[in-house]
Amino acid sequence: MSAILAVPTLIEVAAVTGGAISGALHASKRRMDLMGIGIVAICTGVGGGAIRDVILGNSVPIFLLQNYLLMAVIGAVAGYFFGKLVSELEPAIYVLDTLLIGVWVVIGAEKALALDLPYSAAVFLGLTTAIGGGLLRDVLCRNIPTALMPGQWVAASAIVAALFFVTIEYFTDARVMAETVAIVSATVLRALSARYNWITPDAVDASTRFRHWLGLGKKPQPAQHWP
Amino acid sequence: MSAILAVPTLIEVAAVTGGAISGALHASKRRMDLMGIGIVAICTGVGGGAIRDVILGNSVPIFLLQNYLLMAVIGAVAGYFFGKLVSELEPAIYVLDTLLIGVWVVIGAEKALALDLPYSAAVFLGLTTAIGGGLLRDVLCRNIPTALMPGQWVAASAIVAALFFVTIEYFTDARVMAETVAIVSATVLRALSARYNWITPDAVDASTRFRHWLGLGKKPQPAQHWP
Amino acid sequence: MSAILAVPTLIEVAAVTGGAISGALHASKRRMDLMGIGIVAICTGVGGGAIRDVILGNSVPIFLLQNYLLMAVIGAVAGYFFGKLVSELEPAIYVLDTLLIGVWVVIGAEKALALDLPYSAAVFLGLTTAIGGGLLRDVLCRNIPTALMPGQWVAASAIVAALFFVTIEYFTDARVMAETVAIVSATVLRALSARYNWITPDAVDASTRFRHWLGLGKKPQPAQHWP
Numbered sequence: 001m002s003a004i005l006a007v008p009t010l011i012e013v014a015a016v017t018g019g020a021i022s023g024a025l026h027a028s029k030r031r032m033d034l035m036g037i038g039i040v041a042i043c044t045g046v047g048g049g050a051i052r053d054v055i056l057g058n059s060v061p062i063f064l065l066q067n068y069l070l071m072a073v074i075g076a077v078a079g080y081f082f083g084k085l086v087s088e089l090e091p092a093i094y095v096l097d098t099l100l101i102g103v104w105v106v107i108g109a110e111k112a113l114a115l116d117l118p119y120s121a122a123v124f125l126g127l128t129t130a131i132g133g134g135l136l137r138d139v140l141c142r143n144i145p146t147a148l149m150p151g152q153w154v155a156a157s158a159i160v161a162a163l164f165f166v167t168i169e170y171f172t173d174a175r176v177m178a179e180t181v182a183i184v185s186a187t188v189l190r191a192l193s194a195r196y197n198w199i200t201p202d203a204v205d206a207s208t209r210f211r212h213w214l215g216l217g218k219k220p221q222p223a224q225h226w227p
Numbered sequence: 228m229s230a231i232l233a234v235p236t237l238i239e240v241a242a243v244t245g246g247a248i249s250g251a252l253h254a255s256k257r258r259m260d261l262m263g264i265g266i267v268a269i270c271t272g273v274g275g276g277a278i279r280d281v282i283l284g285n286s287v288p289i290f291l292l293q294n295y296l297l298m299a300v301i302g303a304v305a306g307y308f309f310g311k312l313v314s315e316l317e318p319a320i321y322v323l324d325t326l327l328i329g330v331w332v333v334i335g336a337e338k339a340l341a342l343d344l345p346y347s348a349a350v351f352l353g354l355t356t357a358i359g360g361g362l363l364r365d366v367l368c369r370n371i372p373t374a375l376m377p378g379q380w381v382a383a384s385a386i387v388a389a390l391f392f393v394t395i396e397y398f399t400d401a402r403v404m405a406e407t408v409a410i411v412s413a414t415v416l417r418a419l420s421a422r423y424n425w426i427t428p429d430a431v432d433a434s435t436r437f438r439h440w441l442g443l444g445k446k447p448q449p450a451q452h453w454p
Numbered sequence: 455m456s457a458i459l460a461v462p463t464l465i466e467v468a469a470v471t472g473g474a475i476s477g478a479l480h481a482s483k484r485r486m487d488l489m490g491i492g493i494v495a496i497c498t499g500v501g502g503g504a505i506r507d508v509i510l511g512n513s514v515p516i517f518l519l520q521n522y523l524l525m526a527v528i529g530a531v532a533g534y535f536f537g538k539l540v541s542e543l544e545p546a547i548y549v550l551d552t553l554l555i556g557v558w559v560v561i562g563a564e565k566a567l568a569l570d571l572p573y574s575a576a577v578f579l580g581l582t583t584a585i586g587g588g589l590l591r592d593v594l595c596r597n598i599p600t601a602l603m604p605g606q607w608v609a610a611s612a613i614v615a616a617l618f619f620v621t622i623e624y625f626t627d628a629r630v631m632a633e634t635v636a637i638v639s640a641t642v643l644r645a646l647s648a649r650y651n652w653i654t655p656d657a658v659d660a661s662t663r664f665r666h667w668l669g670l671g672k673k674p675q676p677a678q679h680w681p
Contacts, residue, residue: 034427034430035386039358040375057511057515069350080430082437083432084435085437085438125518145490148481205537208538258656260656262601264657287512287569311659
């Protein structure tokens with residue numbers, strides 16, 4: 001634990017409730033019922049941490065032990081009854097979300113390091129904590145997962161934060177600096193991507209170039225011009 | 228454990244096999260193959276308890292230790308070979324299902340309490356046990372989860388049962404009474420909802436009213452009439 | 455452990471990387487972005503083993519401890535940058551996949567037996583290890599799971615291998631023979647099914663015949679001919 005993450009309570013309340021509200025709005029767009037909205041809200045709010053804890057597996061997930069479920073239910077109720085008001089607050093949720101990606105990454109990665117897992121596992125679990133809730137929401141709503149499609153740099157910000165975190169941690173062992181850089185870099189990257197409308201790239205194909213580089217394949221013929 | 232749940236074997240056989248038959252029928256409607264029908268049947272039959280045990284995580288899930296897999300396979304075979312006969316039995320499966328929602332809720336909630344988890348976790352795990360199998364079935368069949376959509380009071384009956392259970396347990400510590408009330412209330416609520424065709428509500432919007440109550444927003448203007 | 459599975463490293467590298475490439479190609483067909491391709495590739499490559507380990511639950515999944523994540527990322531990068539080249543290698547991946555189904559089944563089943571779980575659990579976990587990654591891939595890509603639909607004998611080969619494995623293990627305790635028969639039978643069955651274009655059967659309906667056999671129901675009337 002560290003200076004930054006020693007007082008996470010308010011941050012966690014905001015993150016879980018914000019996630020739950022987002023889940024409730026998605027479910028209500030899908031015309032789900034009261035229970036569907038509640039269940040999707042809970043899965044979105046606590047899902048990332050739950051998947052992480054279930055993968056690690058040797059103790060009861062933290063969302064069952066603390067008041068996470070209660071916060072998620074509050075978010076669900078807000079989404080259920082005050083959908084219109086909450087939609088007007090969407091910019092606020094959005095800002096919150098942007099600020100919190102890095103926090104989730106750091107929480108997940110630190111949990112992995114506390115168990116002496118390798119750095120690759122820390123990156124994986126940081127990413128899982130940050131985007132797992134949204135994935136679960138999209139699977140339950142039968143949407144194609146937005147985090148996986150071209151769009152804003154959500155998952156990309158998370159992986160950048162995770163890589164910064166483990167790199168700094170590895171070379172300097174300065175936990176607070178690693179946390180700060182990770183959280184700030186994720187926030188800045190996501191904010192910049194939103195401001196300048198950067199879209200995450202889909203698959204590029206370097207096959208032809210690579211084949212050339214290997215000396216295989218024929219050169220593309222220049223277009224022939226009739227005289 | 229308790230008087231009521233001390234002899235759960237027959238109940239569990241019925242519940243797992245019934246769930247598996249329901250899964251097999253769904254998969255066969257989706258034109259899945261032999262293996263697909265088997266896998267979806269198993270996931271529906273043992274899924275709720277499996278998700279609960281996986282979330283709790285510190286021991287091997289009960290469905291691997293007891294004969295749940297065998298029962299689920301029997302249900303799958305019934306659905307595979309005798310789809311038409313089994314469809315005629317659908318009312319029976321339906322009645323069974325109605326009777327058993329509360330039982331699953333109680334089994335899940337008691338498992339949480341046995342681990343000294345908070346009451347919110349007991350409600351969550353009761354609900355998970357009751358509807359997890361159906362959720363898994365719908366995700367694998369790529370249906371939108373029926374438990375989350377407006378329709379019969381399935382998930383709603385489960386949550387009512389769970390709330391009754393933990394409330395009575397909290398105030399009186401009378402386990403048998405808590406179990407009885409939970410099981411009976413779920414059965415009655417679901418039966419009434421089917422009988423009188425109650426549909427679970429989707430999102431309501433109290434935003435405008437709430438804004439008024441806060442003294443914000445303008446009053447809706449009465450329609451103006453020209454003289 | 456055994457003679458055959460004592461040196462699994464090369465096999466595992468091939469299997470995880472091959473799975474990841476397959477996931478990356480699926481995701482890139484879905485027009486997912488860089489992160490989506492990476493995440494689906496990782497889930498396909500390590501998913502089967504991860505689900506198995508999460509179900510068993512009492513220790514950290516093996517994919518977090520060893521270099522599985524790295525192999526999966528290599529597969530993802532290959533799929534991301536060299537989609538066209540990799541597609542030309544598809545026959546190779548296919549052959550690899552055919553050879554490896556049985557290996558995954560054996561690894562999963564042995565893990566169950568090492569924990570003294572019943573044989574039904576060994577069959578279940580062998581099947582889970584073999585097809586879990588593909589299921590996860592299809593759920594994330596919002597495809598209907600191919601392993602569950604009529605088509606090539608993938609899941610069917612896996613279950614045959616699992617049944618051979620536990621049967622031989624049960625009767626003879628000859629681990630190496632059980633492994634060999636399981637791996638060879640899965641490979642041969644899948645290869646034959648591909649060669650002769652066998653399609654897995656979907657639901658048959660024996661209801662009418664069964665009803666007759668029970669003496670119930672009326673005989674189908676022969677068509678009446680007017681004189």
